[in-house]
Amino acid sequence: MKIYADNAATTKMSPAAVQVMIRCMEEDYGNPSSLYTIGQKAKETLELAREDVAAVINASPREIYFTSGGSEADNQALLTAAQIGKKKGKMHIISSAFEHHAILHTLQRLEKDGFEVTLLDVHEDGLVRPEELEAAIREDTCLVTIMYANNEIGTIQPIAEIGAICRAHQVLFHTDAVQAVGHLPIDVEAENIDMLSASGHKFHGPKGAGFLYVKKGIPVTNLIEGGAQERGKRAGTENVPAIAAMTEALKEAVANLEANTKRQLEIRNRLIEGILEIPHTALNGDAVKRLPGNANFCFEGIEGESLLLLLDDKGISASSGSACTSGSLDPSHVLLAIGRVHDVAHGSLRLSMDAATTDEEVEYLIQSVKEVVEYLRGFSPIWRDLMNGKKEFIL
Ligand SMILES: Cc1ncc(COP(=O)(O)O)c(C=O)c1O
Structure with missing residues (x-):
């Protein structure tokens, strides 16, 4: 897909x-x-x-x-x-x-x-x-x-x-x-x-x-x-x-603004609901006062870049922030501005959807993000420290 x-x-x-x-x-x-x-x-x-x-x-x-x-x-x-x-x-x-x-x-x-x-x-x-x-x-x-x-x-x-x-x-x-x-x-x-x-x-x-x-x-x-x-x-x-x-x-x-907005809201809300089932995950930004097509998350114990590459292997084109800053190792200035600490801001994912996305695609997206996050956490030293209690969870 x-x-x-x-x-x-x-x-x-x-x-x-x-x-x-x-x-x-x-x-x-x-x-x-x-x-x-x-x-x-x-x-x-x-x-x-x-x-x-x-x-x-x-x-x-x-x-x-x-x-x-x-x-x-x-x-x-x-x-x-x-x-x-x-x-x-x-x-x-x-x-x-x-x-x-x-x-x-x-x-x-x-x-x-x-x-x-x-x-x-x-x-x-x-x-x-x-x-x-x-x-x-x-x-x-x-x-x-x-x-x-x-x-x-x-x-x-x-x-x-x-x-x-x-x-x-x-x-x-x-x-x-x-x-x-x-x-x-x-x-x-x-x-x-x-x-x-x-x-x-x-x-x-x-x-x-x-x-x-x-x-x-x-x-x-x-x-x-x-x-x-x-x-x-x-x-x-x-x-x-x-x-x-x-x-x-x-x-x-x-x-088509009204129809597109209605459909984007359905997609966005399902994405938020599905992805927040992943433990130690947070939505960035107000849940309601946001663009109908935008969902943006932080995952604890994850590197955003690896997440994107593995999602790409599954056929998904997503971003960890703005296209203009991807490629830089600094965490997003937007996530820092809303108070996310460096470690957490590094593990971000932006999904920005258009109204043509099907329900099947949305479910595939949720499932893929769940699999990739779990896989990456499996060998993340930060995640190990969090699980061993050497570090405290923030999210
Ligand atoms: C909020 C915002 N301002 C400005 C720009 C720059 O627009 P353009 O790529 O057309 O120069 C972008 C593009 O990402 C944007 O998202």
């Missing part, structure tokens, strides 16, 4: 999105900046995509800037806010300790540039507390950037509350919604979001296409200088096939 259980890392493109991409490459291949018919056809496709994307988050088309993905959108949002802050002499930014590295590394760069960054604590349930955010806001705060849903443990932050606080204090609010767009209903107006990042490959669109929403009136800083594309804020010939395919995937995801 082959099971893809790593949809938070990336998703398979939907057949409809593939068709749109092929059609664009074969027919709408003109440069949208060209004046002749084929160019204008591509331009029309691009602008229709902008309208469709904007409608999904209740924005206006002029507030959407197409990018190469989530990382670029995150960088552009933060540099935009920093530029505005610098002009006003406001050099303080608030974020959280478990953001994606596209945010954390950009913040580190801004710190070198003289900004002061406050990283809010993430509690054991994987959530930031709005009251702690409010207490951290200062006269010189120019930006709050908090992710919509975490990419490792899937916890959904209280975005509307955070947005309301930022609006009341007149501080810009950006959210990295890469894991949320196409999976949760989002309304930038109702939630007082000033900037939002999204990425096509997380909702069955292609890699290399994403978008940044920036509320009207906020002057955008461009990362790439050159032509006047994207209203002069992102130079370079637009990737029309990928943008059109991303938009198709997004419309499909939103049209």
Whole structure:
């Protein structure tokens, strides 16, 4: 059996999105900046995509800037806010300790540039507390950037509350919604979001296409200088096939949101129930306030890497955390942020499921995880020490 259980890392493109991409490459291949018919056809496709994307988050088309993905959108949002802050002499930014590295590394760069960054604590349930955010806001705060849903443990932050606080204090609010767009209903107006990042490959669109929403009136800083594309804020010939395919995937995801969510919740809840039968195992993050497709566990006495390799032998593609940090021996900064100690954080498993997963696959997944954990514990020195009482169980 082959099971893809790593949809938070990336998703398979939907057949409809593939068709749109092929059609664009074969027919709408003109440069949208060209004046002749084929160019204008591509331009029309691009602008229709902008309208469709904007409608999904209740924005206006002029507030959407197409990018190469989530990382670029995150960088552009933060540099935009920093530029505005610098002009006003406001050099303080608030974020959280478990953001994606596209945010954390950009913040580190801004710190070198003289900004002061406050990283809010993430509690054991994987959530930031709005009251702690409010207490951290200062006269010189120019930006709050908090992710919509975490990419490792899937916890959904209280975005509307955070947005309301930022609006009341007149501080810009950006959210990295890469894991949320196409999976949760989002309304930038109702939630007082000033900037939002999204990425096509997380909702069955292609890699290399994403978008940044920036509320009207906020002057955008461009990362790439050159032509006047994207209203002069992102130079370079637009990737029309990928943008059109991303938009198709997004419309499909939103049209099926209710049904997909219902099915993902069934799958997720069964996975949690089945896998927590393994002794000394814990779910990471709140059991309810999490993405419908995300289940993330820590197993005591286990090395995450070996777990993944053995699951791969059984045909299961899963992850121990974010794809961007796998390969590094450091435990996940997200699991450390929610208070997991190093030993336990090393033994983590993220299963991120799409709605097409069958009941049979879910049972196979549970059975496989049980077998592999038991097998690995059989020769784990840490597990032996735990069993001999030389070490204390944490979970
Ligand atoms: C929360 C989050 N932000 C940003 C990114 C980066 O997106 P992209 O791969 O499109 O650059 C990811 C991708 O894993 C993510 O999960």
